[in-house]
Amino acid sequence: GENVEQHPSTLSVQEGDSAVIKCTYSDSASNYFPWYKQELGKGPQLIIDIRSNVGEKKDQRIAVTLNKTAKHFSLHITETQPEDSAVYFCAARVSGNTPLVFGKGTRLSVIA
Amino acid sequence: GAVVSQHPSRVICKSGTSVKIECRSLDFQATTMFWYRQFPKQSLMLMATSNEGSKATYEQGVEKDKFLINHASLTLSTLTVTSAHPEDSSFYICSARGAGYLYNEQFFGPGTRLTVL
Numbered sequence: 001g002e003n004v005e006q007h008p009s010t011l012s013v014q015e016g017d018s019a020v021i022k023c024t025y026s027d028s029a030s031n032y033f034p035w036y037k038q039e040l041g042k043g044p045q046l047i048i049d050i051r052s053n054v055g056e057k058k059d060q061r062i063a064v065t066l067n068k069t070a071k072h073f074s075l076h077i078t079e080t081q082p083e084d085s086a087v088y089f090c091a092a093r094v095s096g097n098t099p100l101v102f103g104k105g106t107r108l109s110v111i112a
Numbered sequence: 113g114a115v116v117s118q119h120p121s122r123v124i125c126k127s128g129t130s131v132k133i134e135c136r137s138l139d140f141q142a143t144t145m146f147w148y149r150q151f152p153k154q155s156l157m158l159m160a161t162s163n164e165g166s167k168a169t170y171e172q173g174v175e176k177d178k179f180l181i182n183h184a185s186l187t188l189s190t191l192t193v194t195s196a197h198p199e200d201s202s203f204y205i206c207s208a209r210g211a212g213y214l215y216n217e218q219f220f221g222p223g224t225r226l227t228v229l
Contacts, residue, residue, distance in 0.1 A: 043205050043220040099146050100218055104155045
């Protein structure tokens with residue numbers, strides 16, 4: 001089955017700097033790659049997603065890139081703010097009928 | 113749109129009792145619902161997948177008689193933890209997937225923190 005690896009597990013950046021989180025997946029048939037942000041004591045919130053027919057997607061300060069050949073995708077957050085501090089999870093899915101497979105998460109701390 | 117709610121948000125119970133957690137899709141019909149559990153500082157672990165009107169499919173290692181899942185309608189799924197023990201203490205999160213343009217995305221509830229004394 002699908003396996004998703006996520007790095008780093010923790011990341012500290014200065015406010016205003018960029019943060020990059022990387023994930024790799026094992027199943028080349030995966031075609032949907034969402035990113036979730038989870039704040040303490042809350043459920044995950046979808047922040048951006050990308051499908052396999054697109055190489056990059058951007059939404060204001062957040063962008064995701066996908067390299068299907070290398071089977072990896074990355075989350076980029078620019079101009080980080082303290083409120084960006086949270087745990088971020090990447091996920092992958094083979095088809096609409098299968099559940100998402102999550103990475104282990106990255107704890108991002110933005111230092112003011 | 114695409115809001116998922118869970119109730120209760122927190123529950124504390126005594127060992128041996130049963131606890132029911134409700135998951136509702138508020139503004140869309142959820143053809144599929146997923147139940148996850150999450151231990152502190154860990155990722156989400158899928159427990160089971162349920163389709164409306166069908167029996168849930170449990171992941172390996174998850175006891176179906178202990179974690180009873182009912183998905184009786186397109187907007188409601190329940191998870192009942194039977195004869196709860198301290199090791200069942202965890203953060204339980206449901207997720208719903210709709211139909212049509214909502215088919216690909218999974219929307220998560222806010223989670224329920226269960227503490228078994």
